[in-house]
Amino acid sequence: MDGGRRDGAGSGEKRGSELEPAAAKRSFLPAMESQGTTVLHETVSYAPHPLPARQFDQNTTEPISFYLSSLEELLAWKPTSDDDFNVATMPLANREPPLHSKRPRTLVCHDMKNGYLEDRFIQGSASRDPYVFYHWQHIDIFVYFSHHLVTIPPVTWANAAHRNSVSVLGTFITEWTSGGQLCEAFLAGEAAAYHAVAVQLGRIAHFYRFDGWLVNIENTLSEAAARNLPLFLRDLREQLRRDVPGGLVLWYDSVLQSGELQWQNELNEKNRVFFDACDGLFTNYNWKEEHLERMGAQAGERLADVYVGIDVFARGEVVGGGFETDKALHLIRKHGFSAAIFAPGWVYEHLGKENFLHNENRFWGLLAELLPTHSISTLPFSTCFCLGMGTGRFWAGQLPAPPKLFLSLLYKLEEKLPEVAVALELTTRDSGSCHVGNVTALPGLVTRHQPQPLPTLPPHLSGLLSGCGRQSTAGWMRRCYKLELRDCALHELSLILSRHQPGLQERRFSCRLGEIQVLDADSLHSSLPPAPSLQASQVLWHKGPGTDQLSLSLTLHWSYPHSQARCFRIHCQGRELPQPAQLQLLGVAHATLYRVVGLAVPEPPPKESCHVEFFVEPVLNEGVVVDRSRWGRLVLVYSDPASTSTY
The missing domain is CATH 3.20.20.80 (Glycosidases)
Structure with missing residues (x-):
């Protein structure tokens, strides 16, 4: 699956002698680590530490993409670690037919x-x-x-x-x-x-x-x-x-x-x-x-x-x-x-x-x-139909099929309509002698199958995939399926809506489709990587935005096998009262680094310290839930210059 992929899967990785140290970068080594937790101690300082204008917006310090305007810039270009934000982390997925076919x-x-x-x-x-x-x-x-x-x-x-x-x-x-x-x-x-x-x-x-x-x-x-x-x-x-x-x-x-x-x-x-x-x-x-x-x-x-x-x-x-x-x-x-x-x-x-x-x-x-369309030809396949834009964040080709498939469907009927049935249908194409369960498909034909949802998950999956067979309080239903196949190519997936009892009277309804996943069931048995070890650099402090508040910006970076994660959710905790224990989602990273910008945190009282915690939650390619014990965690303890408190 390397296609257009080059050496180094994670954009946070350094690439040998290509990298030069970034100018004027401040980094902080961990004071202690325990089970994936890093604790850093930082004294608040308002001294200016400008970041490179090529890679960071000078007003907000957000990482940005850029261009080169002159021959001198082109010939002088050498990457630094600040360029890691701009490195594509997604390999060029395999496809059918290949790009270099004659069509x-x-x-x-x-x-x-x-x-x-x-x-x-x-x-x-x-x-x-x-x-x-x-x-x-x-x-x-x-x-x-x-x-x-x-x-x-x-x-x-x-x-x-x-x-x-x-x-x-x-x-x-x-x-x-x-x-x-x-x-x-x-x-x-x-x-x-x-x-x-x-x-x-x-x-x-x-x-x-x-x-x-x-x-x-x-x-x-x-x-x-x-x-x-x-x-x-x-x-x-x-x-x-x-x-x-x-x-x-x-x-x-x-x-x-x-x-x-x-x-x-x-x-x-x-x-x-x-x-x-x-x-x-x-x-x-x-x-x-x-x-x-x-x-x-x-x-x-x-x-x-x-x-x-x-x-x-x-x-x-x-x-x-x-x-x-x-x-x-x-x-x-x-x-x-x-x-x-x-x-x-x-x-x-x-x-x-x-x-x-x-x-x-x-x-x-x-x-x-x-x-003419092309087909993605590798698993896992997962889509939640997101366009990458909008005003809210919502949580809840031919594929050569492995011997065992795990499928997940998330949907929501807007009204309670017991007469409306929702089912998943898939079609397979014979690539030898195709068997789905105990059914043998006719050679050369596309065969339709309607698998039955699992009433409960097997024990080894129950901790990884939550909610199968249950309806959430918001009305979302997740159904999970497991199929055993031999010598088949997965051709199409369809959502079938029907009535339990046929009738002539028209019945209007609305069904929202949240997510479809097609996974290699054997991959769900593999062990998870250890929790990411977080570090921080480029810490900047400013006054405001409110009374008794500071504005904090910093770059988080970590290591993780990128072949196992499609992205990372970045959370923080402990900065807001009266519910400091509640996690707040800051954003999503596709590389192994993330710039926190303008985070409002409490100003520490004189000679005292405060702390804010950051968490990195890996989102695995298979979509399975990673237990919080395997998230990366960084505790930033900060104080005024006179403080000697410890965490």
Whole structure:
């Protein structure tokens, strides 16, 4: 399952000699540890300790994603431990069919107001209605685009794409007069100059764990620079293949082999040299069907490596755009090419955010039949249908099936309707001689099964999976199923709603689907890792926000086998009265570090101390509940400078 995954599963891990110590970082060693608990003693100080502006918002100290603006910045780039927030923790999930199959692909090029908006905040933002993308099943490659020289995809996009088997590319772009000067600086001279740029771009993709680059040179080039450009592209491609397994370099249709800037809207002899040096060509948008007809002979066996551009904003003389984007896509598919959908954020920017989800579903629904889907092909599979946005937090392909499956379904009928039955149905496809329980499926056919829910959990699972077979006080019902299979591929999962007794009278009802899980039952027997050992660094104190309060910011970091956890919930305790024992959820981390920002805590009385506790709860891939004894715990004891109290 390594796909686009590179060395080191946890983004909190240091990567050998690549890392340099971060400047001006204060860290605190534990005073004592006991059963996963770390106790730190800290004296409140208001002395300024600015954090690096590249990785942290200077107003709030929240960790942020960033870009590089100059050639000097690119060549000087070296990662520090502060960059760990930006490292993708999700490996590129295996998929069927593989990305490099010959079928036409779909690329989406993100272009939302030059990028790095709310999505730059790695731990989330307070925006109630940001732009989001959630039709991952329809696309194969996602390009994060901006007009900065080096666009590094925000880690939130990389994790979401990888979870859905979609490769993520950054952008290397030069434009206008300044872009021409920059190209002369690294392309017009010796090979060492463009080799250094290729090496740095390869290192950046490797370190932050994304999958390659879209290269866009939109300025004229001198004869020397134009001659070296294909060599630079080949060099970059070689660096990526060495550093990033499955890495891609795509070329945007812009400058010609002669160095002239002239968009061709097709693959032809004037730009073919760049196509041959890369993994694919992204054409400009002002094409007609005759361009597509000509390109067939040029592309040969590489039809799928030609990504025909579609501008959803319909700027210039283009086919389709907006809610007529399907017209362009239909012609592209007719001629067997891949598609590059540019700026689908038109739905959000042009139509507004008030009805965004409705309009977004309409836009992609019009394209769906022209967008072949891909299937995730590894377990565990779990979804709670979350879009990663909103105003509240709610708690409660073909899969080669292992011999034993455990399934979990969480649902809620809004009204008490005893006549409505809810059941889980699955279909299997024979991959030899398929047996489900004692039933043998017919060869080559898709067979339907309705498993019976477990009345109670086996003893070894009762402590890990809570609530099976019981209804919560809020009305949510969790049903659990266990299946034994042999030589089967899991094909589909469906929710079936029916009446216990057939009737002609219509009965209206509402059923909310909360979560579906498909797990390898044998994996639930494996032992859990020990509790994370927490440490803290970059502790900052400020006055306020209320009377007798302080504002606390700090970075928590820990170690944990990332292959076993899909995320971590961060809690605190002991900062609020009159219920200091109640846990408060601070946020969710996908890496093994988290920045606590502006936490209001009591101000300690003179010569006395206070304490606040932080907990890190691993959320395992299988979704099983981790007992609190296996959470990481850190107790921060803080006092005024005159205090000598101990915890």
